[in-house]
Amino acid sequence: MRSGDTVVVATKNAGKVREFTHAFGKLGMNVVSMFDYPNLPEVDEDGRTFAENARKKAKQVGDALQLPVLADDSGLEVARLGGEPGVYSARYSGEGATDASNNAKLLAELAKLGDTQVGMLEDGTELLSDARFVCALALYHPKEQSFIESEGEVRGQIMNSPRGEGGFGYDPLFWLDTHRRSMAELTKDEKQSISHRGSALVTLLAKLGVE
Numbered sequence: 001m002r003s004g005d006t007v008v009v010a011t012k013n014a015g016k017v018r019e020f021t022h023a024f025g026k027l028g029m030n031v032v033s034m035f036d037y038p039n040l041p042e043v044d045e046d047g048r049t050f051a052e053n054a055r056k057k058a059k060q061v062g063d064a065l066q067l068p069v070l071a072d073d074s075g076l077e078v079a080r081l082g083g084e085p086g087v088y089s090a091r092y093s094g095e096g097a098t099d100a101s102n103n104a105k106l107l108a109e110l111a112k113l114g115d116t117q118v119g120m121l122e123d124g125t126e127l128l129s130d131a132r133f134v135c136a137l138a139l140y141h142p143k144e145q146s147f148i149e150s151e152g153e154v155r156g157q158i159m160n161s162p163r164g165e166g167g168f169g170y171d172p173l174f175w176l177d178t179h180r181r182s183m184a185e186l187t188k189d190e191k192q193s194i195s196h197r198g199s200a201l202v203t204l205l206a207k208l209g210v211e
């Protein structure tokens, strides 16, 4: 992986594509995604861990294309929900789930636990639980059938109402005490510098010797 290369990312998530395009763009690399290969079969994400799912996505797409492929499996673990939604983050609200329906489901599940809070912001916004985002990355080389892997996390709290327009997924409900903003209120560079995905990418690039 070096400047001028095209990186194939096995994702159909437009938010991830934007973040990888931004991060690899700074290194002079171009990103293509499953939006550029619409005829490849869906990957059944039935692993028990983020890492297992990331390997499965990278291998299925890498074997089909006979190219090195990067995959990202990520999600949100909420302490007061016993680590849910975890690997089910993308389909938390069931068939046809969207970011909006998943965020609504998250708030509904936390509401069931009663009005216990872990904190409150100046404007009265309640912090309902500690949480973390996790990202597992897998880079698969089909010729050697080998993987290079990494993982990253970021800790925060879940708010009872959304803030910000940036990012994707659960970002508007994820409060970062360090920044006094939600993940959706960060710039692309700020999110990359602290996020689970950004951290996992730093570790992966270090393993590859890319600086």
Ligand SMILES: O=c1nc[nH]c2c1ncn2[C@H]1C[C@H](O)[C@@H](COP(=O)(O)OP(=O)(O)OP(=O)(O)O)O1
Pocket: 010, 011, 012, 013, 016, 045, 072, 073, 074, 075, 076, 089, 090, 091, 102, 133, 167, 168, 169, 170, 171, 195, 197
């Ligand atoms: O930075 C993030 N900010 C907010 N939410 C996030 C983030 N990173 C992952 N998430 C949430 C979105 C989705 O509900 C799930 C990922 O699920 P995950 O299966 O890895 O991705 P996906 O199905 O959307 O696309 P794909 O599998 O094609 O890569 O976690």
Ligand SMILES: [Mg+2]
Pocket: 045, 090
């Ligand atoms: Mg998925």
